[in-house]
Amino acid sequence: MNRSTLSLGGAVVALAVLTGAASLSGGSESAATPKGAVTTLPVQRSTVVCPAPSPSEFAETVYTSFTPATTSNGTGGTGGAQLVPALDKAKPLAPLKQTGKGVTVTTDKPGAPALIGTADGPLAPGWTVQQNTVVDAGPGRGLLGTSCITPDSEFWFPGASTATGRQDYLHLVDPDDAPAVVDVELYGKDGLLKASTGDGITVPGKSAKPVLLSTLVADKVADLTVHVVVRSGRVGAAVQAADSKVGTDWLPPAADPATSxxxxxxxxxxxxxxxxxxxxxxxxxxxxxxxxxxxxxxxxxxxxxxxxxxxxxxxxxxxxxxxxxxxxxxxxxxxxxxxxxxxxxxxxxxxxxxxxxxxxxxxxxxxxxxxxxxxxxxxxxxxxxxxxxxxxxxxxxxxxxxxxxxxxxxxxxxxxxxxxxxxxxxxxxxxxxxxxxxxxxxxxxxxxxxxxxxxxxxxxxxxxxxxxxxxxxxxxxxxxxxxxxxxx
Known part of the structure; x- marks a missing residue:
């Protein structure tokens, strides 16, 4: 899975257009950059999504937004980075205005919403948002941490479960205006499990949809691999796993399939x-x-x-x-x-x-x-x-x-x-x-x-x-x- 393909692809297009426009307006080619050459440039826009942290009344979540201050961020221009609640026109959270110094925002609101974040200009290259939640009591007690996710079209999650004592939710967040359509496949030790409602899940634009994995299949399976495939649009995806005996945490997407x-x-x-x-x-x-x-x-x-x-x-x-x-x-x-x-x-x-x-x-x-x-x-x-x-x-x-x-x-x-x-x-x-x-x-x-x-x-x-x-x-x-x- 390549979590940065779409967002960075958009950046490539934007940068290519800018480069072409400069050339058409009178820029001259240099011997150092002949036609057909490739230049490495900082991305101009980044998008991440943060899943809804916890429904618990005993949860406190800290969001931290940060862009490293390095030469790859570029030397000019203005930009910003902010988080906005999904399906909510509330005031943006944790606005970031400079590189090299993070900003934080904390919430203890039960059922706090998923967030959609964007960064542009010099704040886009390397921008990251960390979401840490402490649930200090109740069945979901534990520390849940995740780096907010770059939207993409495919995700793999080896390690999910529908076993007794586990409650695993797949969180899907659509950062765009148009709805996304998602297929969810579950693989156990004997192969693909027949999911009753895992095909064609619609996630409305600028919104989030949690999916309890145990509602997709009747099987109680201790070890599952979840494959998320987006038919149209793009989403950010993460699995929130809760175990009645050993706490809870986020299961992040795994690296692309590989031989090592x-x-x-x-x-x-x-x-x-x-x-x-x-x-x-x-x-x-x-x-x-x-x-x-x-x-x-x-x-x-x-x-x-x-x-x-x-x-x-x-x-x-x-x-x-x-x-x-x-x-x-x-x-x-x-x-x-x-x-x-x-x-x-x-x-x-x-x-x-x-x-x-x-x-x-x-x-x-x-x-x-x-x-x-x-x-x-x-x-x-x-x-x-x-x-x-x-x-x-x-x-x-x-x-x-x-x-x-x-x-x-x-x-x-x-x-x-x-x-x-x-x-x-x-x-x-x-x-x-x-x-x-x-x-x-x-x-x-x-x-x-x-x-x-x-x-x-x-x-x-x-x-x-x-x-x-x-x-x-x-x-x-x-x-x-x-x-x-x-x-x-």
Missing amino acids: LVMPGIPADATSVHLVAYATGTDDADLTLKLATSTGLIAPAGHETLHVKAGMTATADLGNVTRGDPGSLVIGSSTVHSAVPVVAGLRITRGKGDKQEMAFLPATPAISTRATVADNRDKGSTLGLTALGKDANVKITSAPGPSGGTTVTKTVVIKAGTTVSLQPQPPSQSKGGYAVTVERLSGGPVYASRMLALPLGGVPMFTIQPLPDDRGMVQVPQAASDLAILDK
């Missing part, structure tokens, strides 16, 4: 790690499993391989696979058969007995240039960074929130095949939440996630957000006037 996948940043104190994988091709997939530890790649004892039948969901209980050392799960393809694309994700549990909490970590795309996560807390945030192939150098930047402060940076070397776990340094003279940007400077592919831990009442509440590349830059073909077409 990485789930970076499994906590050192994870008491249970449960893998869910689905083979998207027409052939079975034979996978290899490795754990990138602080010292190198190892094969988890008893879980070196996993066979996934075509069109079916397979699972593996890895237990406390990290054993006190933070790690990342690396999935590859066996050399015995041809490689088959898969999607995958982890359900991670921390704590014991009735003091447990769960979070989800899907396979995560590599950071080619930069990724950002907002609303970090002093001593509560932990980055998990993994490099593959070659050693990698990354720069970690902590930028202040509304309380102000001074940005701090740190450079870290990640050895190939290892995982580095660290708590980012908060901005100096700053209080409250802050944003963290990870930039890959050189070396091999880098995969990253952020764990936010906010323990409450003896429960190790936590959430994990993957950090894919922010795709703040797009490639734009050089356009030029060609009056010869008038003779054709």
Whole structure:
């Protein structure tokens, strides 16, 4: 799944039009940018959607909006970023007017609505919105965190469930004026489940629709892969999973189907790690499993391989696979058969007995240039960074929130095949939440996630957000006037 295809595609079109217009109005071609060449430019507009946070009376949600201050944002122009409640003409929330400093807004309103966000100009490249909700009592107690989602036409969610004790809602948000039509497919261990109402779900324009997965099928299935396909329009999609025993969290979309996948940043104190994988091709997939530890790649004892039948969901209980050392799960393809694309994700549990909490970590795309996560807390945030192939150098930047402060940076070397776990340094003279940007400077592919831990009442509440590349830059073909077409 490519969550940025549509929004960035729109940016490409807009930038191409601007470039062509400049050429037609008298711009001359340069030897440095010959006709047909491609230029990398910052995106001019970004759109995200934030699902409705929680219906609980005991919920408090913090939204944090942030755009990193880097040279890729461009040097001129004006812009802004804001969130607007879906189907509501209320005053915009969390307006952002400058890069490098986040803004926040908090709500404890039960049933707070989904939000639709837009950013343009220099605030568009790398813009991110973090939604963190604490439910401190009741059956949905826990910490729910998600980076608000870029609308797209396809999403995969390995790790959903309709089992007894689970209540999973698929949240669909349409950011556009026109309605979107969505098909929802559910895959279990025996393949596609027959959904009674999963085809042709209409999401009205500028609105949200929650879909309880257990209303789509009668089967009680512990491990499902949910495939969301948009027939017309585009949506943002996320699954809110609630377990009667181990809390609740958002299940983010997984990376595109691929023959190799990485789930970076499994906590050192994870008491249970449960893998869910689905083979998207027409052939079975034979996978290899490795754990990138602080010292190198190892094969988890008893879980070196996993066979996934075509069109079916397979699972593996890895237990406390990290054993006190933070790690990342690396999935590859066996050399015995041809490689088959898969999607995958982890359900991670921390704590014991009735003091447990769960979070989800899907396979995560590599950071080619930069990724950002907002609303970090002093001593509560932990980055998990993994490099593959070659050693990698990354720069970690902590930028202040509304309380102000001074940005701090740190450079870290990640050895190939290892995982580095660290708590980012908060901005100096700053209080409250802050944003963290990870930039890959050189070396091999880098995969990253952020764990936010906010323990409450003896429960190790936590959430994990993957950090894919922010795709703040797009490639734009050089356009030029060609009056010869008038003779054709």
